[in-house]
Amino acid sequence: MPGHRTTGFCATALALALCALLAGCGGSGESVAGGKIVLRYTWWGNPDRAERTDQAVALFEKEHPNIQVQTSFSDFGSYKQKLAVQATGGDAPDVMQLDYRQIDQYALGHVLLDLGKVKDVLRTDEIDKGLLATGKVGDTLYAIPQGRGTETMVYDVAAWKATGVPLPSKGWTWSDWADSMRALAKKTGQPGGTDPGWSEDFFEVWLRGQGKALYTKDGNLAFTADDLARYWTFTHALSKEGAVSPAEQNTQLDGSVENTPLGRGKATSDFNWDAPASGYVALVKGGIALAPMPSGTDGTPGQYYKPSMFLGAAARTGHPKEAAELIDFLINDEQAAKVLGATRGIPVNETVREQTAGRLTDFGKTISDYQASVEGTLKDPPQAPPTGDNSLQTTFQRDYEQVSFDLMSPHAAAKDYITEAKAELRS
Template sequence: MPGHRTKGFCATAAALALCAVLAGCGGSGDSVGGGKVVLSYTWWGNPDRAERTEQAVALFEKQHPNISVQTSFSGYDAYKQKLATQAAGGDAPDVMQLDYRQIDQYASGGVLLDLAQQKAVLRTSEIDPGLLDTGRVEGTQYAIPQGRGTETVVYDVKTWKESGVPLPRQGWTWSDWADAVRALAKKTGNPGATDPGQSEDSFEVWLRGQGKALYTEDGGLGFTADDLTEWWTFTDRLRREGAVSTAEQTTQIDGTVENTPLGRGTALSDTNWDAPASGYLALIPSGVALAPMPSGEDGTPGQYFKPSMFLGVSANTGHAKEAAQLIDFLLNDKDAAKILGATRGIPVNETIREETAPQLKDFDKTISDYQASLEGKLKDPPQAPPSGDNALQTTFQRDYDQVSYERMSPREAAENYVTEAKAELRS
């Protein structure tokens, strides 16, 4: 349902005519006849997240009859590109969902509003101060975390069990994982996993398991070409063995679960964030389960709890107060929390999290239980990545494509990436 609009938006001919006059109802915070405010609100996600978000927005509109919310969503990759284009044109949405990796870029670029200006409307006292601080850049609160998430190995539980290969366990290592996906491929005839070589997130988990980091505290590159060569040699070998997805399958990945090898039925597991994994249920009716990410060979965990996403307000909005009211509602309203569940991760409002946890069911409970199993076992999250990282995620995937299609060796691609990354981070 990309491009979906709430039914209350532009519902009349007069509103449609006004939309045309206003050049598309952009992110400046338009008003319709009778003084009604129209807010644009965009996010990325799967259809399950979209359906629940629409329900929550409808409740917000009912509680705030003077506000109408224009909504749109898409897969992560398409969303990231569109938001960058809108931001560059000074037409960012009034309220936007943001990734950890986007905050520095958009804050330093003047795209985001200082939310301290709306502290009378936007309540943050129920959010853990450390988590709240992840939305700050140079002391200014530009974004509010909306959920807490962590990475996971999500897998087709029925097929994995039937294969006889031991199920994933707490504390397994990358070597254990590799042995498992090899065995799955041999037993079932399908790759045991999506090739994680294309994922900067998976690389970061592997790197942290070795006591290293993606970035230094001053925003430089935290690893060497040797480190990346080792990672890509490891994953490339598994691809050549048929243990992970082929290049053709892997390059279809676009940020949606539908276009992952697991979602397409051509692999038995995937590495993803826990909240989006709910989207696999519609694709794998027999069910999926969540397992911890592999640890370093000495048992050092690489995964971490991070804000699953943030909400920010456009610096150019014409309705900052109403935008802040929408964010406050999505974070702090108990009925909204019941509707949204864990589709964006576990709620950040501590009171709501405690009250709703026993009421969670289905996959929301799966996510909550999964996070509970990791409490106290993970290392602190890194600081928000430097602004150049947003572009480097795409570079990372592109360079690994050269490896998986055997156009470059892991060493050549790694050296190419490190050279480009250093230049990007200096710019």
């Protein structure tokens, strides 16, 4: 799961849909001379995740001697581009790691296998039904969450404690958060945290805390220009006060922890997703801690458990049963979970999660403990966002930049965003 929402995507739903019409779009997967079935499994990550993944795959091959798995990985940006090209060309891998924003696009493009066809192999009974539903488009399940994460406010423990400002606690509201940011700024002489106005992620948390949502079930906007204007008015006012980061710092936000005010030692806190917050460990000398996101004024939580990533199978795989067996193993096998640790988020299988929690160390344990602290308090996650959401993340940040530099009022920028968003979602 990328740290903040990433921007850009090189394949459109139309391009993906063409795959189903391309002549010669043969099935993925093949048999080698020795009679073994070969599955291609691709994913994004880093060398540590690669080493652990190869160990888990080796365990799978040992239990399934008739199957050979060929793995490949790259960084997230390169992975998205390569997978889009493969999918458009009818050469999607048998098993693929997917981001939340790829589900709708690839399902509608006929790239993903209907997992209901392999339900006898793929066990889902021990996955929370709300979390499992995030892999559906309509009533069809196309992808299985592999790990779960949730939003958090990460903060510099030593710096915060030194101010004497009360530490964040469960149930605090956006108003409480704003007061804390002001108090921290007054004590430290620098912003208390990053301005959240630039991020669609945190706007969604704010909306959900009011009982609203980003999108309707049929993929249209579920909020109004007035909703967005209120959010941007709130965040921009805090930025002008110096309680959160100024416009000049916000322009450096690119999704990496290194370029956040907290990562550069220019703020005491930041909003992020829990797993990517591990990047702060090496950057913040005072140590970091994770706190719940602010809730609505009546205590309604806005954050939710989001699949850190999904696993799906190619619609045209030549070996749907074996592809499902690999997905099932990576999600439901205790030994696989032991090897993978928290590299893909906390396990979604409830029994496996309980069995592995005590073995987690370092930041993996921090994440596990944090998720346990909000267990049972969060509402079901939204369904996967519609295809146009990828480009709208860029639009959201761009329009707020106009507000940040006082080039547009929050109301004018919000109206512009709504107009562009409706056009994008219709395209």
